[in-house]
Amino acid sequence: xxxxxxxxxxxxxxxxxxxxxxxxxxxxxxxxxxxxxxxxxxxxxxxxxxxxxxxxxxxxxxxxxxxxxxxxxxxxxxxxxxxxxxxxxxxxxxxxxxxxxxxxxxxxxxxxxxxxxxxxxxxxxxxxxxxxxxxxxxxxxxxxxxxxxxxxxxxxxxxxxxxxxxxxxxxxxxxxxxxxxxxxxxxxxxxxxxxxxxxxxxxxxxxxxxxx
Amino acid sequence: xxxxxxxxxxxxxxxxxxxxxxxxxxxxxxxxxxxxxxxxxxxxxxxxxxxxxxxxxxxxxxxxxxxxxxxxxxxxxxxxxxxxxxxxxxxxxxxxxxxxxxxxxxxxxxxxxxxxxxxxxxxxxxxxxxxxxxxxxxxxxxxxxxxxxxxxxxxxxxxxxxxxxxxxxxxxxxxxxxxxxxxxxxxxxxxxxxxxxxxxxxxxxxxxxxxx
DNA sequence: AAATGACTATATTTGCGATTCTAGTCATAT
DNA sequence: ATATGACTAGAATCGCAAATATAGTCATTT
Numbered sequence: 001x002x003x004x005x006x007x008x009x010x011x012x013x014x015x016x017x018x019x020x021x022x023x024x025x026x027x028x029x030x031x032x033x034x035x036x037x038x039x040x041x042x043x044x045x046x047x048x049x050x051x052x053x054x055x056x057x058x059x060x061x062x063x064x065x066x067x068x069x070x071x072x073x074x075x076x077x078x079x080x081x082x083x084x085x086x087x088x089x090x091x092x093x094x095x096x097x098x099x100x101x102x103x104x105x106x107x108x109x110x111x112x113x114x115x116x117x118x119x120x121x122x123x124x125x126x127x128x129x130x131x132x133x134x135x136x137x138x139x140x141x142x143x144x145x146x147x148x149x150x151x152x153x154x155x156x157x158x159x160x161x162x163x164x165x166x167x168x169x170x171x172x173x174x175x176x177x178x179x180x181x182x183x184x185x186x187x188x189x190x191x192x193x194x195x196x197x198x199x200x201x202x203x204x205x206x207x208x209x210x211x212x
Numbered sequence: 213x214x215x216x217x218x219x220x221x222x223x224x225x226x227x228x229x230x231x232x233x234x235x236x237x238x239x240x241x242x243x244x245x246x247x248x249x250x251x252x253x254x255x256x257x258x259x260x261x262x263x264x265x266x267x268x269x270x271x272x273x274x275x276x277x278x279x280x281x282x283x284x285x286x287x288x289x290x291x292x293x294x295x296x297x298x299x300x301x302x303x304x305x306x307x308x309x310x311x312x313x314x315x316x317x318x319x320x321x322x323x324x325x326x327x328x329x330x331x332x333x334x335x336x337x338x339x340x341x342x343x344x345x346x347x348x349x350x351x352x353x354x355x356x357x358x359x360x361x362x363x364x365x366x367x368x369x370x371x372x373x374x375x376x377x378x379x380x381x382x383x384x385x386x387x388x389x390x391x392x393x394x395x396x397x398x399x400x401x402x403x404x405x406x407x408x409x410x411x412x413x414x415x416x417x418x419x420x421x422x423x424x
Numbered sequence: 425a426a427a428t429g430a431c432t433a434t435a436t437t438t439g440c441g442a443t444t445c446t447a448g449t450c451a452t453a454t
Numbered sequence: 455a456t457a458t459g460a461c462t463a464g465a466a467t468c469g470c471a472a473a474t475a476t477a478g479t480c481a482t483t484t
Contacts, residue, residue, distance in 0.1 A: 004456065029447060039458040041449085050447065106318070121378065141394075148387030151379040156364070159371035166333065167363040175360030182353075183394035216426065241477060251428040253479085262477065428483070437474070444467070453458070 008046050010036045015057045020097035023105050024054060024113060054113055059209040061096045066202040066209075068092040073198055080191030082131075082140045082184045085198050087177035090157060094169060103161035124154045130201060137193040141186055149184070220258050222248045227269045232309035235317050236266065271421040273308045278414040278421075280304040285410055292403030294343075294352045294396045297410050299389035302369065306381060315373035336366045342413060351406040353398055361396070 014036035018027045029050055033040040047053040069092035073079040079088065093099060102113065127150035134140040160172060226248035230239045241262055245252040259265040281304035285291040291300065305311060339362035346352040372384060 006457080028445090033459095040447090041458055042456085044448065045456075144390070145383075145387060148379060148383050149391075152368070152384055152387050152391070155371045155375075155384070156368050159367045163367075167360060171357075171360050172364055172367070175357060175364050178356070179361075179364070179391060179395040182396075183391040218427075240475090245429095252477090253428055254426085256478065257426075426484085428481105430479105430481095432479080433477095435474105435476080438472080440470095442468080444465105446465080447463095449460105449462080451458105451460095454456080 004045075006036075006038050006042050006046075011038070011043060011046060011053070012057050012060050015053060016061060016096075016098040019054070019057060019101055023101045025105055027054070029053075051113075057098060058102070058113060061099045063206050063209050065092045065096045065099060066206045068095050070199055070202050073195055078191060080139065080194030080196075080198070081181070082134055082194065083177045083180035084191075085134075085194060086153070086180050087173055089198075090160070090173050090176075091170075093157075093161070094173075100161050103158055104163075120154065120158070124150050127154060130197070133197050134194055137197065138186055138188055139191055139194040139197075140184055144184060216257075218248075218250050218254050218258075223250070223255060223258060223265070224269050224272050227265060228273060228308075228310040231266070231269060231313055235313045237317055239266070241265075269310060270314070273311045274421050275418050277304045277308045277311060278418045280307050282411055282414050285407055290403060292351065292406030292408075292410070293393070294346055294406065295389045295393035296403075297346075297406060298365070298392050299385055301410075302372070302385050302388075303382075305369075305373070306385075312373050315370055316375075332366065332370070336362050339366060342409070345409050346406055349405040349409065350398055350400055351403055351409075352396055356396060 011032065015027065015032045018031055018035060029040055029043055032053070033043055036042075043053060047056065069089050072088035072092060073085060076084055076088065078084050128146045131140055131144075131146040131150055135142050135144075135146065140146075156176065160169065223244065227239065227244045230243055230247060241252055241255055244265070245255055248254075255265060259268065281301050284300035284304060285297060288296055288300065290296050340358045343352055343356075343358040343362055347354050347356075347358065352358075368388065372381065
């Protein structure tokens with residue numbers, strides 16, 4: 001038996017690059033193979049279909065973004081406040097350009113991958129639950145409606161991811177974080193509970209998406 | 213000389229209805245005439261082209277929305293605070309369904325009407341100026357970056373107008389208004405300066421768009 | 425003068441065969 | 455056992471002519 005010499009991650013790297021450049025609708029299997037420096041046949045030794053490959057890319061990008069968000073939160077002394085958690089999560093998402101493409105395509109042939117209304121709604125419900133948890137910890141102002149806050153932030157996040165605004169994305173994220181700091185953060189000094197809740201949340205997402 | 217018996221506003225009403233129902237791309241001159249209960253020829257006695265007619269509709273809808281926003285602000289005892297001004301302006305915009313279509317169409321044949329990047333940017337600059345004015349009046353927290361705040365609110369507003377979210381629009385507007393109340397409003401009790409500034413702003417827009 | 429609606433010229437859509445592209449295969453090579 | 459890349463089948467796109475839809479006109483009517 002000969003050990004496989006082509007690492008799967010080389011393929012996923014190449015695919016993620018091309019998705020970032022061309023969008024999900026524009027990636028070709030030939031191009032992925034060429035970018036990865038392997039023959040097209042290898043792709044089909046690792047993945048049954050194109051869709052499966054792209055799904056693996058999305059999963060891995062989500063994992064990488066989640067890991068990044070954990071890093072950012074852990075490194076920030078006030079990382080457990082809602083405004084910081086929010087800002088770090090958005091920043092982490094934007095650190096993976098391939099993921100942004102999910103928001104930017106008008107619902108291409110690759111239907112299964114784009115976040116349809118249902119998935120967006122599901123994610124929003126997660127957001128609502130997370131906000132409620134932070135309210136129980138005293139991290140988020142208790143008198144805010146978690147549903148509405150989650151829906152509004154989802155709306156804003158989608159709009160941000162979908163376009164390239166003239167004002168820098170970083171400035172927009174910082175500005176929104178500032179609003180959250182004023183409107184949502186409670187005054188509590190110890191936000192370690194928020195950090196813990198967030199890390200647990202992100203790790204759950206990671207283990208759910210990670211390949212076995 | 214016979215006085216014209218067909219009032220132009222009947223035509224504009226019919227057109228606005230149809231735009232709300234079908235979008236700008238879906239309106240036909242025949243349909244407008246039928247809905248207005250007049251012959252198609254009348255449309256061309258009042259407007260040189262279809263585009264001119266649609267432009268007149270947009271102008272009038274903007275005027276009506278502006279008038280409505282003034283009403284809402286005037287009727288509200290705290291109407292001069294930023295959070296209320298913001299909420300009332302958004303509510304007034306959403307009271308004219310034809311206007312929302314401007315945000316919902318993927319840039320149809322009627323190019324001239326859709327708010328292209330340039331117009332959106334121009335409107336945003338107006339927003340920035342208005343926020344700065346409110347800051348000078350002590351109505352808006354002075355340490356907020358007006359540029360970034362305006363850009364973020366424009367982003368949110370576009371996203372809200374572009375889709376029909378499952379959470380009621382009213383709830384989203386109220387929720388965002390609440391965030392603004394916490395994050396942007398200063399504590400000042402007398403917000404009449406804000407009211408005045410807003411009304412002047414809206415009236416300028418009205419006289420700019422109103423037919424002579 | 426004002427309004428009508430049948431009419432026309434033009435733009436848009438449709439149908440469809442020819443052409444091009446690309447996901448997926450597999451005989452061959454390492 | 456892995457990897458290769460020429461090859462194929464089917465999908466997507468293109469070109470274009472026929473069919474349809476619609477903005478705008480104008481002779482006629484009120």
